[in-house]
Structure formats: C-alpha cells, structure tokens
Amino acid sequence: MEKNQRKLNKSFYIETYGCQMNIADSEIVTSILCNDGYSLSEYLEEANIILFNSCSVREKAELTLKKRLDQLQFIKKKKKTLFGVIGCLSKQVRDILLKEKKIDFFVNPNSYKEMSNFIRYAMIGQKNLSINHQKNETYADISPFLKRDKITTFLSITRGCDNMCTFCIVPFTRGREISSNPYYIIDECKRLYQNGYKEITLLGQNVDSYRWTQGLITIDFSELLNFLAIEIPSIRIRFSTSNPHDMSDKVLKIISKHSNICKHIHLPVQSGSNKILKLMNRKYTREKYLSLVNRIRAIIPECSISHDIMTGFCNEEEKDHQDTLDLMNKIQYNYGYMFSYSPRPGTYAYKKLKDNVPQNVKIERLKEIIDLQKKHSSFRMKEYLGKVQEVLIEGESKKNNQYWYGRNTQNLIVVFPKESYKIGNIVSVKINDCTPATLIGKIYKDVKKWNPSKI
Numbered sequence: 001m002e003k004n005q006r007k008l009n010k011s012f013y014i015e016t017y018g019c020q021m022n023i024a025d026s027e028i029v030t031s032i033l034c035n036d037g038y039s040l041s042e043y044l045e046e047a048n049i050i051l052f053n054s055c056s057v058r059e060k061a062e063l064t065l066k067k068r069l070d071q072l073q074f075i076k077k078k079k080k081t082l083f084g085v086i087g088c089l090s091k092q093v094r095d096i097l098l099k100e101k102k103i104d105f106f107v108n109p110n111s112y113k114e115m116s117n118f119i120r121y122a123m124i125g126q127k128n129l130s131i132n133h134q135k136n137e138t139y140a141d142i143s144p145f146l147k148r149d150k151i152t153t154f155l156s157i158t159r160g161c162d163n164m165c166t167f168c169i170v171p172f173t174r175g176r177e178i179s180s181n182p183y184y185i186i187d188e189c190k191r192l193y194q195n196g197y198k199e200i201t202l203l204g205q206n207v208d209s210y211r212w213t214q215g216l217i218t219i220d221f222s223e224l225l226n227f228l229a230i231e232i233p234s235i236r237i238r239f240s241t242s243n244p245h246d247m248s249d250k251v252l253k254i255i256s257k258h259s260n261i262c263k264h265i266h267l268p269v270q271s272g273s274n275k276i277l278k279l280m281n282r283k284y285t286r287e288k289y290l291s292l293v294n295r296i297r298a299i300i301p302e303c304s305i306s307h308d309i310m311t312g313f314c315n316e317e318e319k320d321h322q323d324t325l326d327l328m329n330k331i332q333y334n335y336g337y338m339f340s341y342s343p344r345p346g347t348y349a350y351k352k353l354k355d356n357v358p359q360n361v362k363i364e365r366l367k368e369i370i371d372l373q374k375k376h377s378s379f380r381m382k383e384y385l386g387k388v389q390e391v392l393i394e395g396e397s398k399k400n401n402q403y404w405y406g407r408n409t410q411n412l413i414v415v416f417p418k419e420s421y422k423i424g425n426i427v428s429v430k431i432n433d434c435t436p437a438t439l440i441g442k443i444y445k446d447v448k449k450w451n452p453s454k455i
Helices: 002-008 020-035 059-071 073-079 091-099 112-123 182-194 221-231 249-257 274-280 286-299 318-331 348-352 359-382
Strands: 011-016 049-054 082-087 105-107 152-156 199-203 211-214 217-220 236-240 264-266 304-311 335-340 388-396 403-407 413-417 426-434 438-443
Touching (some): 011 020, 020 049, 020 082, 020 112, 020 152, 020 199, 049 059, 059 091, 082 112, 091 105, 105 112, 152 182, 182 199, 182 221, 217 221, 221 236, 221 249, 249 286, 274 286, 274 318, 286 318, 304 318, 304 359, 318 359, 335 359, 359 426, 388 413, 413 426
Parallel strands (some): 011 049, 049 082, 199 236, 264 304, 304 335, 413 438
Antiparallel strands (some): 211 217, 388 403, 388 426, 403 413, 426 438
C-alpha cells in the first residue's frame, strides 16, 4: 500500500472548465497540493492524479465534463489513475459520477485545503468522504500558483453569492458571499507584480458588492480599487463580474480617475424584459439598467460594455424576446456571451418554475440575439479605425505566428506584426482594419504625434 501510495502521490494534472473563478481556483488548488508535497505535471499522460475543475452554471459545461470523463476512462483503468472533480457541480451529477465510478472523489469549492485528505482516502477506496469545511473560506492565506511565461492572472476578492437569482446554482455550490481582507489583496497584487505579472483581474460572482468590515473600519469596492490603483500604478487592473443592482457611481468615478484601471465593464443583463427579470430575481428593471449604462458612458466615455444574455427562460414570450432585442439596439454592446436557458437542479427555477419555452424557439431566439450582437460588435470595432491603442502583448496570434496579440484597455483583442517586441511589452498600435471580434493594426512609432486624448 505504501508503495502504491507513493506512486499515486507523485504528480497531478488539472483541467479547468467554466468561468474565470474556476481558473483562479485551479491556481489555488495547485498551490495547496504543491505545498503538501505533490508535483504539478504539464502532461495529462504523466500524472497519477487528474483533477477536473468543473462548472454546473450552464448545462453545456456539465455535458463537456461528462464527455471528457468518458474519453479518459481508458487512462483511469490502464494506469489506475485517480480522477477527482472539484468546483461547482450539482449534487445529482456528483452522486451519479461517483456511483458509476467515473470519478474517485469530489471536492467542493470550500474544502480545497482538505484536498490531500480526499486523495488519501480515495486511494483506499473510500468514496463519499465527508470532511468539515469552512463555509466562509476565502483562501486569503494561500497565494495562487505562479505560472511561467504568464503576464496576466486572476485574483478572487469575493467568494460565494447572496443574490439568489432563480436560475443560478452558485449560491448552492459556492455558499454565501464573503469578501477577502483588502490588505491581503493589496499584498498579493504586489507579489504578482514583482513576479512579472502585468495585469490582474479581480474576481467575484459580484465584485461590486465587495465589502470588508473590521471593527469601525469598512472598505467597499470603490475604495479597494482606489487603493490598488495608487499602490501599484504600473499594473493593469480589471474586474469581473458586476451586478447592475450593486454598481455605484463611486466605482465609475474611480475607474475614470485612474489610467491603470481598465476601461471595460462586464455588465450581465440576462434579459431586456421586466417580467423575465422579476422571474429571475435580478433586483433591477430594464429602466434602471439603461440608466446605469447612460451613467457609465457619461462618466467613462471611452468605456466598453459587454453582457450576458439568457434567452428562453421560463414563461418568456415573443414580447419579452423583442424587449431584449430592443435593449440591445439601445445599448449596442461591444460584445457579449449569449446562451439559452437550461434548468439547473437545485435552483428555485428548477423546483418552482416550468421550463416551457420549446427548444426550437430557444434556438431561433438565440440565433437572432447572436446575429444582432455580431452587427453591434462590428459597428463598435469600426469606431477604433485610425485610432492608436495601448496594447499589452500577451502572446502569439493563433492564426499567424508572425503576429502578436494583446488587449487594449477596453478588453478588445488587437493583433499586429511582431517586429522586435516581446510578451509583456506595452506598445502603441494604430488600428487599420477589424473584424467583429478583432482589431488589426501596426506598431505606431511616431510617439510625438500620439495624442492619448484622441484614443
């Protein structure tokens, strides 16, 4: 047993599915396991433990996980490799995967510090291990694993969610919302910067509700942003995701004030219909949402805005769908993430509301939304033609290895010829062409003629 245990303890590999929060969690888990004596393998075939960081927020991600587990069962049987799922996963799916022996153990997002115990128990065949975990775990004492040749990263500042949207499983898989200590966040951002990172994205299911209190001291999200921008002026700061219900003008003014806070806000709307928003328990109306967008553009004129839109939610009628298209036309988002509703076990909508929009209607409405967004994205991209953009080089273009790709402050992808620059450089690029998803340009060397106010 000891010989087998040493072999199994040798290395682990993580595949990450779902949102940015899962990416950040994978870095936390990697740090925890490395501190416990495990080694990270870059290759799945060489690992003795394979972890799948899962997402159940949408059905597609869950189906992708199941398909991947089926594909890799031959490795599990051939090498006697341990399979573990971590992250967001509904109890129903978790229990099925364990019962069918597709996985050996499951660890929820609040129990990562006990990961080594789950692995050890799985080695001796104990499946449904129950370990007490802290429901309010922030992992503030765990520094994310530093990846080689990476210049951008994610840092969770809140975990869990209190909003209880009727379609969302997050409050049940990640627990109630809790904010990390701001001093830890600032110290961690400084550490990341000192280790070569040029950009940090602050994460939370709802970052705008960040609120840390100790005694008589309370720090909200606007104050945290302000502290970070001042303390680390040379690093780019992004954040995601914002809930329209909680975003304040204080935050908008801080974004406008600091050049190192990127001018992009991801602002999920989900629906343009007040009836559907109420059924979703989103806590804002389309009127309040439109008013917020107007304030964003008044306070931060250069700000890009992206969205999440869900079509086909319970009781959605054609009028509700048209309300969504109308809202999109009023705003003309830069880009967005669009999907059709799928019931998530454990949510209020799954238990209390009827999934009564036919699948063919969902598909048709989703296509209309996607087509309209492509039109708006194309319009927004063309606004950058002839302008000079400050771009952080992140890597080679996937379509042409003679080009770099990076993002401007609005979080838009920019590609341009490499010349003599390298990853991590911040360069000026003049935009001369575009697609609905990409800005295309060349290095702008005439810095004397560059007027940032015209960007």
